[in-house]
Amino acid sequence: MKIKQLKTKFLFISLVSLAVLLTSCGGGSADKQAQGGSGKSLIGAGSTFTYPLYSKMFHVYHQANAVKVNYQSIGSGAGIKQLQNKTIDFGASDAPMSDEEMKKSPGAIVHIPTCLGAVVVTYHLPGNPVLKFTPEVLAGIFLGEITHWNDPKITALNPDAKLPSLPISVVHRSDGSGTTYIFADYLSKVSPQWTKGPGRGKSLNWPVGLGSKGNEGVSGLIKQTPGSIGYVEFAYAFQNKMPVASIKNKAGNFIAPSLTSTSAAANVDHMPADLRVSITNTDAPDGYPISSFSYVLLYKNQSYDNRSEAQAKATVDLIAWMIQAGQQYSEPLQYGKLPESVVKSALTILKTVVYNNKPLL
Amino acid sequence: MQSNHHISLTHVRPFGFKERGFKRSLLLIALLVIVLLIAIFFTLVVGSLPTIKAFGFSFAYNRTWDPVAGQFGALPFLAGTLLISFLALVISTPFSLAVALFLGEYYKRGVISGIFKNIIDLLAAIPSVIYGFWGLFVMVPVVRVLEMKMGILPYGVGIFSASVILAVMIMPYAISLSRQVIQLVPEELKEAAYSLGATRYEVITKIIIPHTMSGLFAGILLSLGRALGETMAVTMLIGNTVAIPTGIFAPGNTMASVIANEFTEATGKLYTSALIEMGLLLFIVVTIINMIGRKVIRHLSFDEYKDVKK
Amino acid sequence: MAEKTAQIGMDLIYRRKRKNSLFKTAVIVFSAISTLPLLFILFYIFRQGIAAINWQFLINLPKPVGEPGGGIANALLGTVLIVLVAAIIAIPIGIFTGIYLNENRRSPTSYYCRLSVDVLQGIPSIVVGIIIYEWVVRTMGGFSAVSGSLALALMMIPLIVKSTEETLKLLPYSLKEASLSLGVPYYRTILKVIVPAGMGGILSGIILSIARVVGETAPLLFTAFGNPYMNANIFKPISSLPLIIFNYATSPYNDWHQLAWGASFILVVMVLILSMITKLIEKRWKIQY
Numbered sequence: 038m039k040i041k042q043l044k045t046k047f048l049f050i051s052l053v054s055l056a057v058l059l060t061s062c063g064g065g066s067a068d069k070q071a072q073g074g075s076g077k078s079l080i081g082a083g084s085t086f087t088y089p090l091y092s093k094m095f096h097v098y099h100q101a102n103a104v105k106v107n108y109q110s111i112g113s114g115a116g117i118k119q120l121q122n123k124t125i126d127f128g129a130s131d132a133p134m135s136d137e138e139m140k141k142s143p144g145a146i147v148h149i150p151t152c153l154g155a156v157v158v159t160y161h162l163p164g165n166p167v168l169k170f171t172p173e174v175l176a177g178i179f180l181g182e183i184t185h186w187n188d189p190k191i192t193a194l195n196p197d198a199k200l201p202s203l204p205i206s207v208v209h210r211s212d213g214s215g216t217t218y219i220f221a222d223y224l225s226k227v228s229p230q231w232t233k234g235p236g237r238g239k240s241l242n243w244p245v246g247l248g249s250k251g252n253e254g255v256s257g258l259i260k261q262t263p264g265s266i267g268y269v270e271f272a273y274a275f276q277n278k279m280p281v282a283s284i285k286n287k288a289g290n291f292i293a294p295s296l297t298s299t300s301a302a303a304n305v306d307h308m309p310a311d312l313r314v315s316i317t318n319t320d321a322p323d324g325y326p327i328s329s330f331s332y333v334l335l336y337k338n339q340s341y342d343n344r345s346e347a348q349a350k351a352t353v354d355l356i357a358w359m360i361q362a363g364q365q366y367s368e369p370l371q372y373g374k375l376p377e378s379v380v381k382s383a384l385t386i387l388k389t390v391v392y393n394n395k396p397l398l
Numbered sequence: 399m400q401s402n403h404h405i406s407l408t409h410v411r412p413f414g415f416k417e418r419g420f421k422r423s424l425l426l427i428a429l430l431v432i433v434l435l436i437a438i439f440f441t442l443v444v445g446s447l448p449t450i451k452a453f454g455f456s457f458a459y460n461r462t463w464d465p466v467a468g469q470f471g472a473l474p475f476l477a478g479t480l481l482i483s484f485l486a487l488v489i490s491t492p493f494s495l496a497v498a499l500f501l502g503e504y505y506k507r508g509v510i511s512g513i514f515k516n517i518i519d520l521l522a523a524i525p526s527v528i529y530g531f532w533g534l535f536v537m538v539p540v541v542r543v544l545e546m547k548m549g550i551l552p553y554g555v556g557i558f559s560a561s562v563i564l565a566v567m568i569m570p571y572a573i574s575l576s577r578q579v580i581q582l583v584p585e586e587l588k589e590a591a592y593s594l595g596a597t598r599y600e601v602i603t604k605i606i607i608p609h610t611m612s613g614l615f616a617g618i619l620l621s622l623g624r625a626l627g628e629t630m631a632v633t634m635l636i637g638n639t640v641a642i643p644t645g646i647f648a649p650g651n652t653m654a655s656v657i658a659n660e661f662t663e664a665t666g667k668l669y670t671s672a673l674i675e676m677g678l679l680l681f682i683v684v685t686i687i688n689m690i691g692r693k694v695i696r697h698l699s700f701d702e703y704k705d706v707k708k
Numbered sequence: 709m710a711e712k713t714a715q716i717g718m719d720l721i722y723r724r725k726r727k728n729s730l731f732k733t734a735v736i737v738f739s740a741i742s743t744l745p746l747l748f749i750l751f752y753i754f755r756q757g758i759a760a761i762n763w764q765f766l767i768n769l770p771k772p773v774g775e776p777g778g779g780i781a782n783a784l785l786g787t788v789l790i791v792l793v794a795a796i797i798a799i800p801i802g803i804f805t806g807i808y809l810n811e812n813r814r815s816p817t818s819y820y821c822r823l824s825v826d827v828l829q830g831i832p833s834i835v836v837g838i839i840i841y842e843w844v845v846r847t848m849g850g851f852s853a854v855s856g857s858l859a860l861a862l863m864m865i866p867l868i869v870k871s872t873e874e875t876l877k878l879l880p881y882s883l884k885e886a887s888l889s890l891g892v893p894y895y896r897t898i899l900k901v902i903v904p905a906g907m908g909g910i911l912s913g914i915i916l917s918i919a920r921v922v923g924e925t926a927p928l929l930f931t932a933f934g935n936p937y938m939n940a941n942i943f944k945p946i947s948s949l950p951l952i953i954f955n956y957a958t959s960p961y962n963d964w965h966q967l968a969w970g971a972s973f974i975l976v977v978m979v980l981i982l983s984m985i986t987k988l989i990e991k992r993w994k995i996q997y
Contacts, residue, residue, distance in 0.1 A: 080851070080945065082933070089959055092936065093772035099937075107945055109934040110955060112662030124850050138665055206551060211638030211651075213465075213663025235466065239663045242464035247553055247649050248638030250659060253957070257534065261542060261554060276961055370773065420895035427801055428808040428821045431865065435824040438831065438839050445842075496738030504735060516987065517743045523916070523983050524749060525923025527953065528972060532749045566745045597728035627832040629926065654832045658926060661834065677835040684830035685823075692823060 074126075074348030078105040079355060083116020083129030085251075086154055086215050086270055087331045090372050091129070094363045102358075104351055113215045114239060120146065120334055123342060126352045128334040131215025132222075132239070133313040145337040147390060148313045149383050150330035151359050153373030155271040155299040156219045157327070158282040161259050162186065165280040166198035169291050172227035172318075172326075175284065178266060179207055180230060181245035186264060201264075208258045208267035211248030213239040219329040220268045223317035268327075271299065272371035288322035295325070299373035302328035312382055328373065333359070339392045346392050353390055353397040360384070439681070446675030448667050457675060463640045465660070470672035472679060477642045478557070478650035479680075482632065483625040485561035485646065486568060487618060493565075494572035494621075495614070499602060501573070502580035522570035530634035533563040538635070545647055553637060556649045560636040564628055568621040575620060579613030580606055612694050619691035626684050629654040653680045750976070757973020760966045766974075770936055770952070773961045780971050782938050786853065786946040787978075790932055791922055793857035793942055798864035799914055805865070806872025806910075807898060829866035836862050837927035845931060853939075853946035856932025860924060864917040871913020875906040908993020912986040919982035923975055925950040949975050 081091070088110035095106035111119070113130035120128035121142050133148055158170065170178075174190050177183040183190055186200045210217045218239045224231040235241040249258045252273040259265045259279070271294050274281050283291040292298050302316050302324030318326050333356055339349035360375060360383050367374045375383070388398045449457060449470060460471025497518065505511040534555075541562075542554035583606050591601045607614070637649020638659060653676050664670045768779025805821065812818045840859040845851055879902060887897040903910070928934075933945035934955070949971050956968035 080933075088955065089773045089961065089964075092770075093774075095936070096772045105937050107933075107935050107937065109945075111929055111933075114663035114665045115661075115930070117665060122846060124845060135665075204551070206553070211633075211655075212659040215663075238466035239665070240465045240660050242462065242466065242469075242640065246639070247555065248640075248651075248659075249555070250633060250638065254634070258553075258555070261539065417894050420898070424804055424808040424811065425817065427804040428817060430801065431805050431828070431869070432817075432820050432824045434862070434865075435828055438828075438835075441839055441842055442835070445838075493738050493742045496735045497742050499735050500739040504732065514739065514743070516983075517746055519987075520980070520983055521746050523919050523979050524746070525950070525975065525979065527923065527925060527950065528749065528753065528976060531957075531972070532752055536748060536752060569742060597724050599728040599731040600724070602731070623826070623830050627830050629832050629834055654834070657832065658834050661838070662929070674838065677832065677838070680832060681827070681830075681835070685827045688826040688830060689823060692826065 074345050074351075076345065076347030076351035077103070078107065079126045079348075079352055080124075081106060081108040081116075081127045081129060081333070082111050082119050082125045083334075084113045084131050084215060084331055085110040086113075086131050087129060087152060087372070089272070090152060090367060090370050093366050093370060094359055097366065098355060098358060098363070102354075104355065106355060112213065114213060117334065120336075126335070126348065127356065129332065130334060131329065131331050132218040133315070133330075133332060134334065144341060146334050147337050147386050148311060148332045148334060149356050149360060149387060150303075150312055150332055150375060150379060151356075151363075152331050152367050152375065153299050153303055153328055154219070154331055155294045155302075155325050155328045155373065156216055156223075156268050157271050157274045157294045158266065158268055158284065159256070159259060159274050159279045160266040160282070161263055162203070162280075163201060163263070164199065166195070166200075167280065168198060168282045169194045169285070170282050171285045172224075176224050176228035176231050178205060179209075179224065179245070180228075180234060181207070203264035206262055206265045207243075207246030208255050208262070208265050209241075209243055209246050209248055210251070210255060212250050214251075215239065215329075215331070216252070216268065216270055217241060219317060219327060222315050222329075223327045226315075226318040275371050284326050286322070286324060286326040287318055287320055290322060292323065292325045294327075296368050296371065296373055298323060298325035299328045300376055302326070303330065303373070303379055304376045308379065308382060310382065310386075312379070312386065330379075335390065337390055339390060339397065349392045350397050353387060357384065357387055357398055360387075439678075442674055442678040442681060446671050446678050448671035449675045452668060457672075458679065461642060463656075465664070465669050468666075468668050470668070472653065472676055474640050474642050475651055475653040475656050475676065476679070478636065479626055479652040479654070479683075481643055481646075481650065482557055482561045482564055482636065482652060483622055485557065486564035486625050487622055489561060490565035490569045490572060490621070491618060494569045494576060494617075497569070497573050498576035498580055499606075502577040503598075503602065503606065506581070518570050518573055521566065526567070526628065526630040529563055529567055530631035533559060533631060533635045537562065548647075550647055553647070553649055555635050555637040556647050557636065557643050558646050560632045560650075560652075561646075563631050563635055564625050567628060567631065568624050571624050572617045572621040575617035576610070576614050579610040579617070582613075583609050612697060616691050616694040619687055619694065623684050623687045623691065626687065627654055627680060629658050633658050653677075753969075753973055753976050756969040757976070760970030761973060765967075765970055769938065770967075773959070773963055776963075778963075778967060780949065780952060780967070780974070782935060783947040783949045783952045783971065784974070785938065785940065786932065786935070786948040787922065787950075789940065789942060789946060790853055790856045790860060790928070790948055791918055793854060794860035794864060794921065795914065795918060797857060798861040798868055798917070801861075802865045802868025802914075802917075803872050803903070803910060805869045806876065807903070809869065809873045810876035811898070825866045825869045828862070829870075832926075833863065833924050834926040837930050840927065841930040848943075851931065851933035851945040853932055853942040853944065856928045856946070856948070857942070859927035859931045860921040863921050863924065863927065867917035867920060868910075868913055871916065872906070872910050875909025875913065876902060878909070879905055908989050911993070912989045915982050915986045915989070919979045919986070922978055922982070923950055925954045929954075949978075 091108045095108055099105055113132060116128035116130055117134060117138060119125045139146060171194060174194060185202055185204055187202045192200055221235060221237045221241055225237045234244060247258060249255045252269045255267045255269050256273060256277055256279060259267050281294055283293040285291050301321050302319040305320050316328055335352060360380050364374050388396055390397055453470065457470065457472055459473050461473040462469045462471050463474060501511050501514060538554040538559055541559050587605055588601055591605050632652055633655035636651060636655060638651050638655065639649040640651050643650035657673050657676055661673050664673055764777050765779045767781050768777055769782055771778035809818050809821060836859050840855055844855040844858055883905060884897060884902060887901040928948055928951055932948055934951045935945045935947045939946050953968050953971045956964040
C-alpha cells in the first residue's frame with residue numbers, strides 16, 4: 038500500500054516537472070523568424086477598422102506587383118503585440134502606440150498614417166430627426182447625467198426636432214476597439230468629468246449603458262431599441278443609412294460627418310514630425326471633431342533577426358504605395374483621404390526606415 | 399541468427415518485450431494527456447503572475463474592472479457566469495428530464511425515438527457562433543416584446559436571453575447521461591412495482607427517479623461544466639455590461655465573454671495578465687465542478703450498478 | 709358502506725390514471741418543445757444561406773468589397789487541410805488514451821487521466837488559442853496552418869478519448885479472454901480484436917469530434933491566422949471557414965454579410981453531413997454482443 042502511494046507521488050512529481058519544462062520551453066525560445074523572406078509575400082495584422090480598405094488596396098497591389106500581402110484583422114492591440122513579437126512584417130492600429138508600448142518594443146517603431154476615419158453618433162428616435170450636439174451634452178449623455186430625450190439641454194440645441202420623453206439607453210462597444218479609443222479620446226479632451234471618470238482607452242469602465250460586440254452589434258442594438266444612442270464608424274453608419282448627429286467643433290461650427298470634413302480635420306498647421314498624434318477635437322474650422330488617423334506600424338531598423346533586404350524593401354515599397362497611389366481607393370469605401378501635407382510628412386518618415394543603416398526608399 | 403534462436407527459447411515468457419513495450423506506450427500516451435493539462439495550467443499561472451502579484455485574492459472579489467486605470471476585479475464576471483449557468487440549468491432541466499424519460503422509458507425504440515435522438519445529437523453539433531447569430535436575430539426581438547409588455551427597459555439582450563440559448567446548448571449533455579442512468583434501472587424493480595398495480599407515473603416518481611437521483615445530479619453537474627465555459631453564443635447575447643446583474647433581464651457579462659471581447663485589443667502587461675487570470679479562474683471552477691461530477695458518477699458506477707451493468 | 713368504499717377506491721384509481729396520462733402528456737409536450745430550437749435554427753440558416761450560394765462562390769478567391777463574384781475557395785481548402793492535420797495528430801493520441809483507460813479502469817493514473825480529459829474538454833476555446841500561440845506560434849516564429857491544427861487537435865483529443873473508452877467498455881470481457889486464451893499476444897489482442905470490434909463506435913466518435921471543431925473560430929485567430937490567397941503549405945498562414953465568417957460578419961458591408969451567410973450555410977451543411985455519417989456508421993457497425 039505504502040509503495041503504491043509513493044509511486045503515485047513520484048508519478049505526480051515527475052509529471053509536474055515535465056509540464057513545467059514544457060511551459061518554460063514554450064515561453065523562452067521565442068522570436069525567431071523562420072526565413073529571411075523573398076519579398077514576394079508580406080504579412081500584416083491589426084486594425085479591423087481598415088480591413089475593407091486594406092483588402093482592396095492589397096488586391097490591387099497584388100495584381101500590379103505580384104506581391105501577396107496577407108492582412109488579417111485581429112484587432113489593433115493584437116497587431117501591436119504581433120509586431121512586438123516579430124511574427125508579422127507590419128502592424129496596423131487605429132490609435133498611435135502609447136509611450137509605454139513604444140518603450141516595451143524590441144526596436145524603434147515608426148507610425149505611417151494610411152487613411153482617416155471618423156466616429157459618428159447615431160440614435161434611434163421616432164421619425165429619426167437630424168440632431169445637433171455640443172461636446173458638453175454628448176459627454177453628459179454618455180456619462181449618464183442626461184437621462185431623457187426631452188432634457189432641456191438637448192431640446193435647446195434642437196428646437197425643430199420633436200423629442201419624446203423616452204429614457205436614453207446608451208449603447209457602446211463591448212470588445213476592445215479603436216473606435217472606442219477615438220470616441221473616448223475626444224470626450225477626454227472636451228470634458229473634465231470624462232477624464233476623471235472613464236478616461237481614454239480601447240475598453241472602458243462605462244458608467245452607463247449596454248455593451249455590444251463590433252460595429253454591427255452596436256448598430257443592431259440601436260436599430261432594435263427605441264430611445265438608444267451609440268457610436269459607430271462612419272463607413273458603417275453610411276452603408277446602413279443610419280441617422281448621424283452633427284457635432285460642434287472647437288471653432289464653434291456644427292459639423293456633420295462626411296469624407297470631406299474628416300479629411301479636413303487632419304489639415305492643421307502644427308503636426309508633430311512623427312505624426313503620432315491625436316487629431317480629435319481638431320483646430321480646423323471645417324473639420325469633424327471625432328476624426329482620427331489609422332496607422333501602419335513597422336520597425337525603423339528593418340535588418341532585425343535574419344530578415345532579408347528583399348523582404349524589408351517590399352514592406353517599405355508597399356507602404357509608400359499605400360499613402361500615394363493607394364489613396365484613390367479610400368473615398369469609394371468611405372475612408373478619409375490623407376491631405377497632401379500629411380502624405381509629405383509620412384514619406385519623410387518612411388525615408389528614415391533603414392536596412393543595415395541604408396535607407397530603403 | 400543468434401538472436402532468433404534466443405527468442406524461440408524464451409517461450410516461457412511469451413512476447414514479453416513487445417508486450418511491455420505496448421503497455422508502456424499506452425501508459426506514456428495517457429500520461430501525455432495529463433502532462434498537457436498540467437502544462438496548460440502552468441502556462442496560465444505564469445501568464446497571470448503579474449495580476450496575482452498586483453491584486454492577490456482581491457482579484458476574485460473586487461467589483462471594479464477599469465482597464466484605463468489598471469484596476470481589475472473579477473466579481474461581476476464571476477456573478478454573471480454563475481447566474482446564467484444556474485438559470486440555464488433551471489430552464490433546461492425539466493426539458494432534458496422529459497426527453498430523457500421519453501427516450502429512456504416511454505419510447506425506448508422505434509421511429510419517433512430515432513428521430514428524437516438525431517435531433518438531440520444535432521443540437522450538440524451546431525457551432526456556438528450559429529447559436530449566437532440565431533439568438534440575436536430571432537430570439538432577442540421576442541424577448542424585447544416581452545420586456546416591453548412587462549414595462550422594463552427593452553434591451554432584449556441580457557442574462558435571460560443568454561440563459562435560454564445556453565439551456566438549449568447544454569441540454570444534449572444532460573439528456574445523454576440521464577437517459578443512460580434511467581435505462582440502467584433494474585427491470586425487476588420496475589416489474590415488481592407494476593405487478594403491485596403501480597401506474598407508470600408512480601414507477602417513474604417512486605422507483606426510477608429516486609433510484610437514479612445521483613446519476614441525474616451528475617448529468618446536471620457535467621452540463622453545468624459545459625455551461626460555464628461557453629463563449630461565443632453567450633458573448634453575443636448577454637449585453638456585455640460590466641456590473642453585477644440586478645435582475646434576470648439585466649445585461650451582464652461572463653468570464654469567457656470578457657476574454658473573447660477584450661483579449662485581442664488588450665495592451666499592457668497587467669491588462670493581458672488580468673484576462674489570462676480570468677481564464678485560469680474559469681479553468682479552476684470548471685475543474686472543481688467536473689471533479690464533483692466525476693466523484694458522483696464513480697460512486698454510481700462502482701456501487702449501485704455494479705451488478706446491473708451489462 | 710361497502711359501496712362507498714368501492715366508490716372511493718374507484719375515484720382513487722381514476723385519479724391515479726389521470727395523473728399518469730397527464731404526466732405522459734407533459735413528457736411528450738416538453739420533449740416536442742425541445743426540438744423546436746433546432747428546427748428554427750436550421751430554417752433560418754438555410755433561408756439566408758441558399759440565396760448566397762452559387763458555383764462561383766465555391767471556386768473563387770475572396771474579392772475586395774464592391775466587386776462581385778468573390779468566393780471562399782481558399783477557406784474551404786484551408787478548413788479541410790487544418791482539420792485533416794488536426795485529425796492526424798489527435799486520432800492516435802485519443803484512441804490510445806481511450807484504450808489505456810479501458811484497460812486500466814481503476815488505476816490512479818486512469819483517474820487523473822480521465823479528470824484531465826474532462827477538464828481539457830471544458831477549457832474555453834479562446835484559452836486554447838492563447839496557449840497554442842504561446843507554445844507553438846512564438847516558438848516557430850510565425851503563424852501557420854499546423855499551429856491551428858494543433859489547437860483543434862487539443863480540442864478533439866478529449867472527445868475521441870471519451871468515445872473510444874465508452875465504446876470499448878461495451879465489449880464483453882469474454883472477447884478479450886477468448887483471444888488471449890488462444891495465445892494471441894496482448895498487444896495483438898487489443899489492436900486486432902478489441903479495436904476492430906469497437907471500430908464503429910471509435911470511428912463515429914472521431915467524425916463527431918471533427919464536426920465539433922470544424923466550426924471553431926477563436927482558437928484559429930492567433931494560430932492559423934487566415935490568408936486571402938490559396939495556400940496548401942501547412943507551415944504558412946491559411947484561411948478557414950469560421951475565420952472568414954467572423955471577418956465578413958463583422959464588416960460594415962452588406963455584400964460581405966451575404967458571403968458570411970453563405971459560408972455559414974456551407975459550414976452547417978458540413979456539420980450535418982458529418983453527423984449523418986456518424987449515424988450511418990453507428991447503424992452499420994453496431995456492437996452486438
